[in-house]
Amino acid sequence: MHKQVDFIELIMPYKSFEEYSDDVTDNVKNKYQEIITDLGEDTSRDGLLKTPERAAKAMQFLTQGYDQDPVEILKGAMFKESYNEMVIVKDIELYSLCEHHILPFFGKVHIAYIPNGQIVGLSKLPRIVDVFARRLQVQERLTQQILDCINDTLNPQGVAVVIEASHMCMMMRGVQKQNSTTTTSGFRGQFEKIETRNEFLKLIGK
Ligand SMILES: Nc1nc2c(ncn2[C@@H]2O[C@H](COP(=O)(O)OP(=O)(O)OP(=O)(O)O)[C@@H](O)[C@H]2O)c(=O)[nH]1
Ligand SMILES: [Zn+2]
Known part of the structure; x- marks a missing residue:
């Protein structure tokens, strides 16, 4: 470098x-x-x-995400606030590379968290999506990494991540299915409760 x-x-x-x-x-x-x-x-x-x-x-x-530190990014904009309702950033564009074929997968990420004394600068959520997406990935691990990073750094009352993506390795080659999308999700804390999870899913239109 x-x-x-x-x-x-x-x-x-x-x-x-x-x-x-x-x-x-x-x-x-x-x-x-x-x-x-x-x-x-x-x-x-x-x-x-x-x-x-x-x-x-x-x-x-x-693949620049290997050189970037998502925890630093979140810590760079955490602020004390007493707001303790759900914060949702939805429809974050996603572009990543599948680690099996090094072909793109792309779609949308929806993130929610419930603060626990601290909020985070909103732009930092799409920024950490990019850090983890700009690596060789599988959609499941990408979902988990975003979830764990927010949970461990911000210590919120709960965090939820949903990713909907289309995989070029399934569209341009292989099974050649143009219309299938893959949805992955992860929930921590308050979002493990069915009613909180359902409220989030309703708010993102699922
Ligand atoms: N679980 C998961 N699988 C993925 C992801 N991206 C690509 N794959 C799959 O990785 C698998 C690799 O399977 P292999 O049988 O080793 O590779 P392949 O012969 O090229 O498989 P086909 O795509 O079925 O032709 C395929 O089933 C892909 O669809 C992902 O993000 N998550
Ligand atoms: Zn692939």
Whole structure:
């Protein structure tokens, strides 16, 4: 990683990647060159000349979550408040990569929590979704990681996470099912009670 990137990461642990490690870019670029050739393409033709480098940068962007600390992000905006009703942030866009095929899965995340003396800056919830989504994932683990991170860092009275996603590995290849979506969910604390869980599900339109 660049020295410059290290410094910026230190002060902005959730910044978007706009600079890339030269070493990683070179290594991944060379491998993409081979992969594209092995797949039967000509990497010297005009349109593909810069493709190995673009792909190397794109993959670093899509996996930048390994270098980011979601706990730091949440802790960066926690405020004492006595509000103790449900807070819901729904329809958070999700783009991740399935760890089996390295193909995208995408959809929506709905998050709710009930504060326990502290609230969190609303934007931090989508930010931690991105941190965990920008890794090689399965939808179940992604759901659990978001849930555990909020639960362990904010210590709320309860937290709920629902993810609805479509998997390109099931759409473009394999079983080729275009319309199936997968729903995963996790509930902690107050949301383990059926009436609280149902109120949340009703509010997100489920
Ligand atoms: N549980 C779970 N499975 C996933 C996820 N993303 C992809 N998969 C599945 O991972 C499985 C890998 O199965 P394999 O049989 O090893 O791979 P494959 O031969 O490519 O399987 P097909 O997709 O059925 O052609 C497939 O059933 C995928 O649908 C996910 O987020 N969660
Ligand atoms: Zn897959």
